[in-house]
Every structure is written in C-alpha cells, then in structure tokens.
Amino acid sequence: MPTAEPEPAPNTITFDGEPIPARPGQTVGAALTEAGIRSWRETRKNGRPRGLFCGIGVCYDCLLTINGQSNQRACLAPAEDGTSCESGSGEEGLRDGGTDE
Amino acid sequence: MVGPMSETTDLLVVGAGPAGLAAAVTAADHGLRVMLVDAGPQPGGQYWRHPDERYPVADESAGHHGWKVLTKLRDRLRVHRGAGHIDYRPGTQVWFIEAPKTESSPWYVYTTASVEAQPDHVPTGSVRAMRIVLCPGGYDRQLPVPGWDLPGVMAAGGVQALLKGSRTLAGRRAVVAGTGPFLLPVAVGLAEAGAEVVAICEAGNLTGWAKNVTGAVQVPSKGVEGAEYAKALVKHRIPYKTSTAVTRIDGDGQVQSAVLTALDRRGRPRSGSERAVEVDLVAFGWGFTPSMELVQAVGAETRIGSDESLIAVVDDMQRSTASRVYIAGEATGVGGAMMAVAEGELAGLGAAGDNGSSIDGARVRKLRGIIRRSAAFAQAMHHAHPVPARWTDWLTEDTLVCRCEEVTYAQVCHARDDLSADEARSVKILARPGMGWCQGRVCGFACAKIAAANEDRDLSPDDLARMSKRSLATPVSLEDLADLTLE
Numbered sequence: 001m002p003t004a005e006p007e008p009a010p011n012t013i014t015f016d017g018e019p020i021p022a023r024p025g026q027t028v029g030a031a032l033t034e035a036g037i038r039s040w041r042e043t044r045k046n047g048r049p050r051g052l053f054c055g056i057g058v059c060y061d062c063l064l065t066i067n068g069q070s071n072q073r074a075c076l077a078p079a080e081d082g083t084s085c086e087s088g089s090g091e092e093g094l095r096d097g098g099t100d101e
Numbered sequence: 102m103v104g105p106m107s108e109t110t111d112l113l114v115v116g117a118g119p120a121g122l123a124a125a126v127t128a129a130d131h132g133l134r135v136m137l138v139d140a141g142p143q144p145g146g147q148y149w150r151h152p153d154e155r156y157p158v159a160d161e162s163a164g165h166h167g168w169k170v171l172t173k174l175r176d177r178l179r180v181h182r183g184a185g186h187i188d189y190r191p192g193t194q195v196w197f198i199e200a201p202k203t204e205s206s207p208w209y210v211y212t213t214a215s216v217e218a219q220p221d222h223v224p225t226g227s228v229r230a231m232r233i234v235l236c237p238g239g240y241d242r243q244l245p246v247p248g249w250d251l252p253g254v255m256a257a258g259g260v261q262a263l264l265k266g267s268r269t270l271a272g273r274r275a276v277v278a279g280t281g282p283f284l285l286p287v288a289v290g291l292a293e294a295g296a297e298v299v300a301i302c303e304a305g306n307l308t309g310w311a312k313n314v315t316g317a318v319q320v321p322s323k324g325v326e327g328a329e330y331a332k333a334l335v336k337h338r339i340p341y342k343t344s345t346a347v348t349r350i351d352g353d354g355q356v357q358s359a360v361l362t363a364l365d366r367r368g369r370p371r372s373g374s375e376r377a378v379e380v381d382l383v384a385f386g387w388g389f390t391p392s393m394e395l396v397q398a399v400g401a402e403t404r405i406g407s408d409e410s411l412i413a414v415v416d417d418m419q420r421s422t423a424s425r426v427y428i429a430g431e432a433t434g435v436g437g438a439m440m441a442v443a444e445g446e447l448a449g450l451g452a453a454g455d456n457g458s459s460i461d462g463a464r465v466r467k468l469r470g471i472i473r474r475s476a477a478f479a480q481a482m483h484h485a486h487p488v489p490a491r492w493t494d495w496l497t498e499d500t501l502v503c504r505c506e507e508v509t510y511a512q513v514c515h516a517r518d519d520l521s522a523d524e525a526r527s528v529k530i531l532a533r534p535g536m537g538w539c540q541g542r543v544c545g546f547a548c549a550k551i552a553a554a555n556e557d558r559d560l561s562p563d564d565l566a567r568m569s570k571r572s573l574a575t576p577v578s579l580e581d582l583a584d585l586t587l588e
Contacts, residue, residue, distance in 0.1 A: 023268070025153025030267030038252040038355050045507040049354055051252040052271070053504070053543075055259020056147055057140065057215065058240045058392075060538035060576075061504060066218035075259065076216050078142070078153075083218075 011081040015040070022079035029055070029062055029074035032085075040064045040074065040087040063089035109207055110136040110188070112452050113230035115195055115395060117178075118146020119170075119438040120430030120445035121236035126177040127449025128234070129186040131458040136228060137178075137187055140194040140215040144175050146238055147258060148438045150265040164265060164290050166326060167438055174442075192216060193223050196575045198233075198398045201424065207231050208399075208425070213577050225577075232425045232456065233399070234448045235413075236441070237392035239431035241279075242410070243543050244387050244492050245510065247349045247500045253356030257287040257386030264290050272382025276359050278302035278347040279386040280486040285330040287384055292337035299378050301334075302345040302361055304368070304387075305486045346370065348495035350383055359383050368489030387488055390546060391431040393566075394574040399423040403562050406434045408483035409546075411565035417469060418451030419444055427451050435483070440475035443468045493551065502551070503544045505537020513551050523556060525549040526567035538576065541568045 009021035013031055022031035029052045032040065039049035041063055053061040055075045062074040067083060070090020077083070114125040117139035125137040139146075143154050149171040152158050162168035181187040192215050199209040207229035214222035241256040248254070255271055257279065263269040274297045277288040281303075288298045334341055342361070348370050349360040363374035388408050396403065396413045401421035406412040412435075413421055413428040421428045429444035447468045454460045496502075498511035516522040516531035525548050528534065534548050535541025541548065545568030553560055 024156040026267040026269065030263055030269035033263065033271060034269050043507055048250055048507070049252050050250070050504075052255055052259060052263070054240060054256045055262045055271075056240060056256075058539060059256075059504070059543050063538070069218040072216070072218045075262070077218050078216070080219070 011079060013079050013081070013083040013085060015085045016087055020085075022081075022083075026079045027075055028064075028066060028072075028077040028079045028083065028085055031079040032074065040085075041089050065090040109229040109231070110134050111230075111456060112136070112232045112234065113138065113208070113210055113228055114234045114236065115139075115210075116146065116236035116238055116430070117141065117144040117189070117191070118236060118238050118430065118441065119148055119174075120238075120441035120448070121146070121234070122171075122174040122178060123442045123445030124234040124236060124427070124429055124449040124452070125187055125189075126174060126181060127446045128453050129181040130177075131450070131453035131456075131460065133186075133453055133456055133458070135181070135187045136190065136230065138190045138193045138195060138212055138228075140192070142191050142216075144178060144189075144191075145171055147240070147262065148238075148441075150262055152266065152268065164286070164293070166286075170439070170442060190223065194575050195395060196573050196577045198395060198574075200400065204424070208233055213575070232427070232452045234419075234427045234429060234445070234452060235395050235399070235421075235432060236428075236430045236445060236448075237395055237432050239389040239391040239410075239435060240542070241283075241386040242388045242390045242488075242546055243385060244279075244488065245496060245500050245502045245544070245547050246347060246385070247495070247497050248351055248356075249383075249385070250501050250504050251350055251352050251356050252354070253352065253381055254350055254383045254385065257283060257384040260382070260384040261287050261290055264294055268294075270294050270296050271384070272296060272356075272380070274299060274380045275382035275384060276300050276302060276347060276361070276378060276380050277384045277386075278304075278345075278359075279388075280304040280488065281386060281388045282327075282482060282486070283386055283389075284384075285334070287386070288339050289330060289333040289337065291382075291384075292333070292339060296382070298337065298339045299380055300340045300342050300345075300361065302347055303341065303343045303486075304346045304364055304489045306344045306364075306366070307485055346489065346492075346495065347383055347385070348375070351377075356381055356383055362495070364489055367491060368487070369491040370495050388483070388486060389431060389435045390542070391433075391435060392542075393432060393569045394571045396421070396428060396432055397566065397570050398574055399426045401426060401428065403566055405560055405562055405565070406483075407480045408435055408486075409488065409560055410435060411562060411569060418454070418465075419448035420451055420455075425455070434476065434479065436475050436479035440472060440479065443471040443475065447472065488550075493554065502547055503534035503537065503541075505539050505543075506533050506535075508532050508534040508544075510551075513548065517552055517555050523552060524567070525552045525564045528552045529568065535568055540571045545569050 430441035
C-alpha cells in the first residue's frame, strides 16, 4: 500500500519472522497494511482470512499474537521498534468475554 | 469490592473524545476532583484522532474540522493535570461497573489496559466515583453485504482512523459506500492522500433535505462544511452517486471488485442496474452506532433515536435515569462533535452543580440552545440518510450476518421463520449471531432488523438492547479477574 506521507520508516517490527518497516506512532495494523499484508488470521469455522475491519478496536477481527501475547488487536497496538507479531489470534478462549445475554 | 488500585474521586469521566474532554475540564473548572479514563492513547477520541503526539508532525490537524476546539480542550486538560485537578488515564478501558450500595455510596468502576501487549501497559484496577459522566462515543453502523468479510472491506471510520492516526492508506482504488455525510470526509481524505476514489455510493436519495430544511439551516457551519466537500469532490473528480449501494463484493482472498446497484424509491435494488467496478478497498458506513454497553451497565433508561439507534434518555442537564450518572455525546443521539462538546460541557456543569458548586445559568441556557439546534440538524440528517428499507434484498443465503461466529443470513432466517424467533434475543440464542468476540457490536443492528422484519414492525428499544447488553463491557483476561481483590 502507498503511504499518505512518504517518510523514512526508522522502526522495524517482525511479522512471522519477516522484517516490516514502521514509522513511529503507527499501529501494527497500519504497518502491516503498508507492507501489503491485509489478513493475518483465519476464522475457526470456514478458514476465511481476516484483517482490519472496524479499525478502531470494536470488531476484534484483526486479532493476532504480539510479543507472545495472544488475541491482540492490530488496530490498537503500537508498532514500536522490535515488536514481534505472529499471524493467528493465538490461544482461543483465554480472553473469552462471551455471554448469552 | 475494592481492588488494590482503588481510590475515590468526585467525578469519573469515561471517554476523552469531544464530549468527555469538555465534561472533564468543565467539572475541574468548578473544583471537582476528576478522573478521566480513555481507551485511546491520547485525547481526541475517534473524531479528533491524530498522529502520536510523542512524534510531532507539522500538519497534526490535516483533514480535521474544529481542530482549535480540540487544542483548547487539550490545553485546559494539560493545565488541570498539572494542578492535580484531573487524573488522566489513557490506554484504559472500563469493563465492569457496579452500582452504589446506598444513595450516598460511590459507584465502583473496573478498568483494564486497552492494549496489553506492552510491558508498560496500565494495570487492572478499580475506581470509586461519586458521579460518572459516560461519553463512550460510537462507531460505524454496518449492514451485511455478500463478500463483506473479504480483507479490503473496512468500516469507513477505520479507513479514516488509519489515515488520521497512522497516515496510512487502506487501499489504492476505493469505493466509499453506505449513507450519511460522514462518507464525504472519508472519500476526500483518501483522495487527498493519493488514492483513487471510484465513487461515493450514497443510498439515500437526499430529497429528505428539502422536507427538513428548517432543521438543516439551524446550524450554518454545516453548510460551510458541505460546500468545502463539494469543492473537494470536484477537484478530485469523485462521483457522488445517490440512491446507489454496493450490493456485492468479490475477490480471491481480498477485495478485487464491487457491484454498484441503483436503489428505487422504496430502497430496493433495481435489477439490471448492477455495475462492477475494480477496487481494492470498500469503505462502508451506514451512520453510527453509539457504544451503549456502559450505559446499559449502569441501568440507565434507553430509547430509539431518529436514526434507529439505541440511545440514552437524559434530562436537560444530561442526567441519565441512573443515579449520579450523566451521559453526553453520541450515546444520547448521534449528532456530531460540536453537539457532543456542548453536551459534555453541560454534563460537566450538571455534575458540578449537583456536587454543590455554583454554575452559570446563562451558560446552561446557551448550551441548551446549541444542543437543541444541533439535534434538529441531526434529525433532518437522519431522515435524509435512512438505512434502505429493503437492504435484505441484496443478501444471499450464505451471506455472513455475524462475522465473528460466521452465522449466515439463511441461519438467522431459519431461527426466525422455522423456530419462531421473532425478536433479536431469541435469534441470538438459537442461531448464535452476536455471541463472538465483538458481542454483537457489528451485527446487532442487522440482526434486530432481520428479526423484526418478519412482523414488518419498527425496532423497539428491547430489540437493540438485547443485542447490545453485555455482561462485561469488553473482553478481559482471566488474569485480570484473578488480579481483583474482592471484599
């Protein structure tokens, strides 16, 4: 993806071990988007790709594992230098706030 | 029930967007000790989302309206923080609220970090507050569309958040679709950042504006904003197509094309009018959904607003029906940032007055006037930008309604038609839409509409309340629960 404000990207994060450039203040979701990566987990039932949707922390579509912590929202997490990201949301159920009502 | 981080404050303000900032600084001006918690990393909320202040940029305000209003509020927040009047807690979300035991005892509010994957994230804690102002804001309302779960389909607000917060373009060739004036800044923002915007598809036919012109002209600044956007659309050659919807999205693993369809006067897709356009980004917004989980958690009365959203009932000082809880901003009716600022200030004055401070009656009357005029404008806007009456016509049996639990339209219809689930709660229990991670935030409106469609009736507050009531306002880890010290 192109950037709105092309500038050097002094930070580096990793995505499944691959280095991805990031600018200070960007989110993980933004850095991945600029690197042309649009999905980073698959749904449980149908194995469909998921990435950013609401972009503001509401929908939980963009979950991935960040610095070993599962189920993190890429749209909120800052892409600080050295941040390590793994595709897949990680362990299911750990943070299940599910309710029947 | 008091956690290790517990403390008592005169006023807890939840949310540091337009309403919350105004409420917090106003209450602090009147001598209240205020705590301001916000899920975001810096003040401004979704409306004034801007680049990380730790890395200053020259054009911080790019693409913003009312930026001076924010900088003034931000300066006042800084002064109050320096003086110890406001304890500002960014990166903090509220996940549970417990009602006061007696008329004079505090509310208990439980918080956790909004981003945990950082070593220095804020700890789980609890706050005791004598009064609360809830300014939870809202997010784009969504309708299911075949293919809307493909990567590259995003909420219009998410596309704008990427631009405003990270200066990142979500795609190169976009269509912006849905209904409402918010589609305009999103399309213009994309174009100014270098994307090609193939079209804005506005489902409304906009004849509603003529009928409601008295409402629309009550806020002259809105006319100025409209003219600016009209100029920008011409400059960037963005076609503004009314009575048009994106009714299908196709692609292999991500968005490759979108189908644009004309809508007839009754909001039905016109067969034969379909036209496919090549795009890599579809930005959807069908107005906004206020975040109501905390409003419901405090037990405040709700009603259906003029845009069919669930909203809080408040009095002329923004008091909710819950004792010592005030509500301001989108949660009392979607009306935009300037109305939210006025409501926030009024809520701050209300809390201060009820706390025993003397408040300026003339200012209260002025704010009520601003709110009344803004509400008239918002109502005209809502009537001009309705959700198409027959939006379900573009669904197919296998269109996902619930993205989290992957529940299809056929499954929701089966629960409604064959299992007699005539309201959203039964649909939810039988077919499980709204039971996943987002807890119905995204599909709640659509599910309520589909459930009510069988009886051809309007939405009731119960329909939406049942889809948006959450026992926890946000998912929390078991560690967070374990960290609580329960008395």
